[in-house]
Amino acid sequence: MKNFSLIAILLLFCSQINAQQKEWTLEECVNYALENNIQVKQSELDLEVSDIEKLDALGNFIPSINAQASNSWNTGLTQNVTTGILQNQTVRNFSAGVTAGLTIFDGLRNFKQLQRARISRLSNEYALDKMKDDIALFVADSYLQVLFSKQSLEVLRAQNEVTVEQLQRTQDLVEAGVLPQGDLLEIRATMADEKQRMILAENQIQISLISLAQILGIQDYQNFDIVDRDYNVFGNEIMENTVYDVIDRAKEERSEIKIAETNMELAEKDVELARGAYLPTLGAFFNYNTRETGQGRITGAVLDPNEPTRQIGVVQGSQEIVVAPNTIPTLGSPLPFIDQLYRNDGISYGFQLSVPVLNGFATRNQVKRNEINVKRAEYQLEQAELDLEANVYQAYTDAKGAFEAYEAALVASEAQEKAFEYATERYDVGLTNAFDFSQSKIRYENTQREALRAKYDYIFKLKVVELYFGIPVGDLKF
Template structure:
């Protein structure tokens, strides 16, 4: 009894977990992917880098300020800066300074660099928008594939139930001698084939779910599932527009053209930046410096009692020796640290003008390289326009063709359903054999599957056209 109670508790707990399992709608999947997909995050990093580039350009207008300080010891035979005598000693010297610089004129390169950074920021935003559109379409395609696989499995299960019912009826008729044994074997073979296809369909569902979860960045594959709802066809009135109207709208709205235009502007700004190297640059600078030493200082002098005078020369005419008092300096302790800094400080300031004269044609060659890049960017813009026209025309044609296929698949499914009902009636009264009945059933299953496939294929291709028409991802209706 205890084991039975435990089993019931586990079953109830399992049912509760299953009931609490989140089932994702298509809108939730798209929104989650836009926030968590790795490729979208990488595009967001490019936008962040463009913001840093813009701050770099703004920083060029701000003065540069640098401070330096040095405290050094020197040991060995060196000149005593106080007495001027070479001697083995250890000296310590400290120096410090602050330097400020400001660019007053550099051929307007700072202003152009800021303009370029702003254009680069816009281009990064366009790239992010394009990535979001691509990910949204990719998620929608993967989601609809999962939904198709699930509904395909439901079709197989429903048909298998019909076959199971026919198996019971056929067994009774065979035992009554109305139908041959071969019909029973045919039905049993059909059931085995249907079970095999259901296993394959279930595996396909799991594979599709894992692929969708990876796109979203979800690692809990086992508990990931989508909401099983029937998505209707919305927005097919967009196909009432001519393909040329959609192409013109796409040129105005799509990020591909905007990215190419921004890249051309960046190439043109690079030319202007490089031409700025032809012009002189004018910089202002200011430096404050001071120093301190641990050396003893001279605080006075006295005559050397042992040698009060010293020779400093000879008179050429009389050969008389010229002498001077031989004063010996009196050394004292160095002044306090901060007093020395105060006494020994100084400033330097001025302007520096640099005029480019010759640099081995480096600037001229760089200008020519960038001019070539402008032409390349222009060609890329033209190619982007051609590619967009081709893609829109292809998407428009695919959507219209998918709609025609969908309508035809509905007609075929309706016809095969009536044919299957007729075959079922004939089989029930013994007017057809199990093989013909199975073939009619297979044809009916195939048309149902193709109708589902055509439906979701049309929905996806219709959304592609809507994106080209400039409808935002968040406004797409499913």
């Protein structure tokens, strides 16, 4: 039993280590960033807010219903609601009611508000799409930077292995008297320089990994790593299109233009909403109310023993006084609560018309402000088109230049490789010194690193052009 428990603990521990040391692919990084990046989440919240605004607009089409109730006590000189006489008393009164209201016509502003809410949601969808494109490119650039740093380290290590071999060979030749002591010192200096550069390269890898992890929102920097994979250069068929083809496609597909277009539609809708304030507003209402009191009710009447009659008038001809019995109402217990509510209820209903006449030019000025915003939105759309054209042209030119630079870097690397092989052969037979050999090796190493840099620079810039061409983020191939 103890052995079984120990094995289970070991398996659990190993599985946790493997989970912590997971290596991420570029596709996984992009997908994770699109789900967890803070900026993407903020754009998604904007989309939720637009859904709430749409519900607000829909709420303008349904009646408003409000219920109210109050129960109050009045102490002191108050009117007796039963007898109508002012007297010192403590009275409890209860009232309740329900009111419903419906806007029948408000200058079509409720319809315009619903249309505006739909346009606003569409604008937020475009903003979310643009944010995802930007994050995907940002992640891809950071990911390729990590790969470049890792492969640069591999180049340094490979060159260092050559240096180690040459160090041993040079030491043997120096001890044999074939080469001078200075060549051995030169190789050792090269060895120390390479170790220093490898340390710096390892640090650069860690910095690049931390930067990528921060973009993804991953805090476990120590165990974060990516798959060591060599991405090939392919998919450059997009560059067979002219730059003007890419620009035309970008204007149709890119979110920047769509955002500017929806912003202009929103500005135009605001003008329509403001103009609706010129028109009358017609509403309907319905109210039901009832009341109850704790005061006693009149149950009958008796003659006033102190003054059994009272004067009610005088005969005009004879001046005879006319009297009538002077009665005092008798009060009984109040009716039950429900019975009073049933007997004292009532309803009111009707229509209410409001016609704007003069409001200090507030409506007129608001219309003018919104018309200015329409002009501003038109200029912003025009500027967005100009910016998109410039960005596409720049990206297309950068991609072409990056490809030419990559081809030139490959040619330079191949030529320098042959030059290094030739320098190695000459150094092995003692026809060149260690300094010239080290310089040749450094030049070869630099051309290899430059070829790697040009390669990943071209891959990234090619993906930028593909995005401008309208290829979705999920369909980008690396």
